[in-house]
Amino acid sequence: MPSFTLTINNDKKVISAEPETPLLWVLRDILDLTGTKFGCGKGLCGSCTILYKGNSVRSCTLTIAAALEGNITTIEGLSEEGLQPIQEAWMELDVPQCGYCQSGQIMAASALLSKNTRPSDDEINRAMAGIICRCGTYVRIKKAIQLAANKLEE
Incomplete structure (x- = not known):
């Protein structure tokens, strides 16, 4: 092999x-x-x-x-020094329900915020398209991305 x-x-x-x-x-x-x-x-x-x-x-x-x-x-390698703003926002807003899709959601959000720290709602929707949340927490996911973007600006 x-x-x-x-x-x-x-x-x-x-x-x-x-x-x-x-x-x-x-x-x-x-x-x-x-x-x-x-x-x-x-x-x-x-x-x-x-x-x-x-x-x-x-x-x-x-x-x-x-x-x-x-x-x-x-997801295991996303942060070497504690939580990333996206992970903090996820916890602060209690985003996951079952949590199954959450590592994929967090990784996609991290990629978005690494390139664009002030994404519009449309840019968030495009970046997160196709990552299916069986529990339907899309509203909390978007709010967490916006909160993380604000944390990055601080």
């Missing part, structure tokens, strides 16, 4: 797996980074969203062969 070197949460990891293995399974099954969730396996629900090269991507459709260059950030 071939070996690949991936940079995950700023740490180099040597992985033995087939090149077409989805990154999601490497994270969950090989590296035990289970904060990234499996939802649909087709890139439609967003539960598996991570950051790759700073962009929000679905890890169930990104193969390890396609992820060799650039840092992969999971």
